[in-house]
Amino acid sequence: MNLDNLNPQQKEAVITTEGPVLVVAGAGSGKTLVLTYRIAYLISLGISPSSILALTFTNKAANEMKERIRKLVGKRADYIYMGTFHSIFARILRQESNLLGYTRDFSIYDTDDSENVIKAILKDFNLSENHFNPRFLQNAFSKVKNKSVTNEYEIEKTLGNQNKKLVELFYEYNRRLKQSNAMDFDDLLIKPIELFSNYLDLLEEYRERFNYILVDEYQDTNIAQYRLLKLLVNQNRNICCVGDDAQSIYKWRGAEVRNILDFHKDFPETKIIRLEQNYRSTKSILAVADSVIKNNVFQIPKTLWTSNESGEHVKIIMCYDERDESNFVSRKISELLYSNEYQPKDIAILYRTNSQSRNFEESLIKSSIPYIIVGGVEFYKRKEVKDLLAYLKLIVNPKDDESFLRIVNFPARGIGEISIATLKSIARIKEKSLFQAISDLLENNEVNDRIKKNFKLFHDLIIKYQSLLSQSNFYETTKAFVDEIGLLQIYKEEGTEESLQRYDNIIQLLNSIQDFQSINPDKQLSDYLSEVSLLADVDNWEDRKNSVVLMTLHSAKGLEFKVVFIVGCEEGLLPLKRDGMIEDIEEERRLFYVGCTRAMKELFLTYARNRNRFGNSFPQIQSRFIEEVDKKFTKLEATPLAEIYMKKKSEMRSIIVDDYSQINEFDDDIIENTREIRPGTFVLHDVFGKGRVIYSEGYGDHQKVIVEFKSGIKKHLMVKYAKLKVIK
DNA sequence: GCAATTTACTTTTTT
């Protein structure tokens, strides 16, 4: 194998195949390259691909890596065990499920499902949700599992509050999941630990199989994952972990940077390799990122350097408000696209919270810039999608109470609150799942016939499709099922924009089932459901679409773009403040660092003077991270609106100190004016006819635009003289 | 039991 295009450290990381290796890889230092080459190299040495276990952070990363390895070693790449911790161990758990008292068709509950289970428990225990916040409990339970603590005292300590009640609820929660033949995300990590600790011969089997273990994004593994790794590593101790403590951004989810620091304690013979040359970014971008991250006290000292050119200055832009901010970004993107230096897919807009995407969506539409939002209300969390999936889960796993409750009366079939309460009490007495308790309800003389009839219909429906599923392929069965309950018809008849969207989503879901079946002809419906539950937002993003990408800073981890906009760089937003508290300032700083280091050529940092939150506008202060940036590498700018606002504000201050009403009136005027003619606007010109504005600069009498007319010619015009009329 | 209206809550970040 040819390793000539690797630098000495990268090469060492590739060819040190035996024994524990820790690769401390700075941002953009070719970490993915090293992992792909390392795996390909192992295979070229004659090592069986199926003895390689490669754990990544997202499915997307796994697929990309597999694709790249395939290019190097061909078909053999298909046999590598590669995927996220969750998906790999879900697969193993399905195989060994009976040892743990689950069936192979167990359901996977997402965070919302878990929260619903907790709500149901609180109700049954007569506890107020005000006193026991379900979301808090869900979070706390997850923490216990992430830390993989098992003894009661430790559980109590982790749950906090010295509250025995919480421990009781925790046990009840797990009991109910087990009874529903369901696992939550964390179970997918701790159940394997349980499995391997109880069945040592089985552990030995897996240890032998996975002779080479590789872990990507190691800085974001939690204690449970680390324990799992330690269990699986065999006497050869061929484990290679790649990570960067500066990019650890999932501490809130239980990730432990200590896993990096402590690695050599468990593996004293570890070879530590540092990758410090950055191949991705310009000097300016790297310098900006570095000047901020060095304010963190807790970090492994390292010097990331690059031989790339200095490049453009990093731009810091002050905006008036969030709409001005999104308009600026759209304007700038039009400009970048117009220069023909960049394509839409080269550009990313990164923000701290999903809710920030809305304004950008609006302004990008107005400017006719193709875009794609990664995340937000994810596809698989939408009501209609979850409903259909709940039906399928119930058909596959009749013990799944959560799915049962979700769809038992949707579409409406006359099974209301009272009917369900009756069924619940029967289920509790008989110690059966809700679905299984239906047959008991039907034989119960105290239940009236109307209720019985409704349950009977529902029961027969599910039974029918259970048997259909065993007879024909699951896509056909699902399709027939959707037709029978008239799901598509319901949304079609409603006819609102929202329900048509839902219609499309159901179609899309059916298509994805069909695709899954044709790609994996030997797999079952439960495999599909499992895969779908473990998809991340980024996994669904097809970058071939050539669109500007909008996503959270978290989702951007591991990706790179030629141009990056980090928006909303304001105190309270980035770093994010909640309940008046900033959770963990160093983690927020690392998040900012991750954002900056995604950029290859150009980086824009924007902030707004005012921002709407919960319907009210609040004055904002620029982020401390912007203060920390070494200004030698930046250029400070302001949007026209922000400039006028600042000027006006200082003038006003000298005249009337407290009367802000005049500022607001003034603001409305200028906002209206600059909004009218902007990139994307269609205009009519006396001489040139119809055209579209593709670039705009300046404001008022100084506003200049570039218009592309129908004839194809582009004109630079001063709005003041051009007498443009806005059309549509 | 169901649809329509009112109220409450939301903005962390995700497998």
Place this chain on the structure above:
DNA sequence: AGTAAATTGC
């Protein structure tokens, strides 16, 4: 401001 939950009226 926008959405989900809760409450009311039929």
